Amino acid sequence: MTINALNFLSSWWQRGEFLLAMIAIHLLDHLVSDNLTKSGVLNEWGNELVAAFEHVGGIALALLAVACLVAIIKPFQRVIVPLMAVYLSFAVVHLVVNVVAVLLTAEIRRGQALINLWDVVVVYSMGVFIFAAWYWFLDKITPGGAFLFPLKPGEKSARTLLDYLFLSFNTSSTFGPTTEPPTTRPAKVLMMMQVCSSLVVLMVLLARAISG
Numbered sequence: 383m384t385i386n387a388l389n390f391l392s393s394w395w396q397r398g399e400f401l402l403a404m405i406a407i408h409l410l411d412h413l414v415s416d417n418l419t420k421s422g423v424l425n426e427w428g429n430e431l432v433a434a435f436e437h438v439g440g441i442a443l444a445l446l447a448v449a450c451l452v453a454i455i456k457p458f459q460r461v462i463v464p465l466m467a468v469y470l471s472f473a474v475v476h477l478v479v480n481v482v483a484v485l486l487t488a489e490i491r492r493g494q495a496l497i498n499l500w501d502v503v504v505v506y507s508m509g510v511f512i513f514a515a516w517y518w519f520l521d522k523i524t525p526g527g528a529f530l531f532p533l534k535p536g537e538k539s540a541r542t543l544l545d546y547l548f549l550s551f552n553t554s555s556t557f558g559p560t561t562e563p564p565t566t567r568p569a570k571v572l573m574m575m576q577v578c579s580s581l582v583v584l585m586v587l588l589a590r591a592i593s594g
Contacts, residue, residue, distance in 0.1 A: 397454055399543040403515045404447045407473055410508035412440065414480045417501040418487070435479060443472055466519055473512045474575070480505050481579055484586050502587045506554065506580070513576045514550035518543060520569055528569040529562045554580040 415436035446469040453462045484505055521528045521541070529549065531541060552560045557577045564570045 396542075397451075400454070400515070400518075401451065403511055403518075403543060404450075404469075406511045407476075407508060407515070408440075408443065408447070410504050410511065411443070411473075411476050411480065412436070413504050414483070414501055414508065415440075417504075418483050432483060439472075439476055439479075443469070443476065446472060463523060470512070470516050470519060473515070477505070477509055477512050477579065480508065481582050485582055487586075487590070499587060499590055502583060502590070506583050509576060509579050509583070510547065510550045510554055513553065513572060514543065514546040516572055517549055517569070518546040520566075520572065521546070524566055524569075526565070528564060528566045530565055531562050550576065553577065557581065 415432055418432050419436075446465065450462075450465050450469050453465050484502055517529065518541075531545065549562045552562075553573055553576050557580060559573060564573055
């Protein structure tokens with residue numbers, strides 16, 4: 383992979399955006415795990431399992447994040463792409479674990495006030511940030527781009543993290559692509575994964591908000 387494929391990380395502003403995305407992912411993941419272990423909705427075995435995964439997985443995710451930052455800042459061009467792919471893949475694993483965890487609490491925590499459903503919102507937000515980072519990464523390493531962004535006549539493409547957050551949020555809230563259609567198979571697979579995650583989160587939200 384050449385340096386041109388990673389020109390979105392060539393400035394400190396762009397590196398700062400990616401750092402903010404990683405911080406958001408870690409913070410949201412910690413909030414979900416902390417709520418699950420302290421809310422009392424899981425049995426002792428479930429609490430131990432979630433706590434163990436958060437401890438081991440959280441450390442691994444943090445180490446991968448640090449490795450990505452070091453590779454980007456130096457930069458070590460040969461390892462940037464593999465490291466970022468591994469980091470983002472592991473972040474998706476964390477998301478899947480959190481989605482499954484809140485899914486298992488759907489029956490236990492039915493009929494709650496909306497204010498007590500914030501952990502579901504956190505899982506939803508975590509998914510938005512993770513897939514935004516994936517779309518950002520995939521779009522930049524794909525020749526010609528992985529998404530078709532509409533541009534004004536004569537306007538040059540200068541997409542930032544906000545553009546990919548918008549794309550990810552739209553995919554989650556409308557359950558499919560809107561103004562930025564995917565142009566590659568990997569992008570389509572990622573979008574299908576995000577839609578599935580959003581549908582599960584929506585079902586959990588409804589199950590816990592409606593009294594039985």
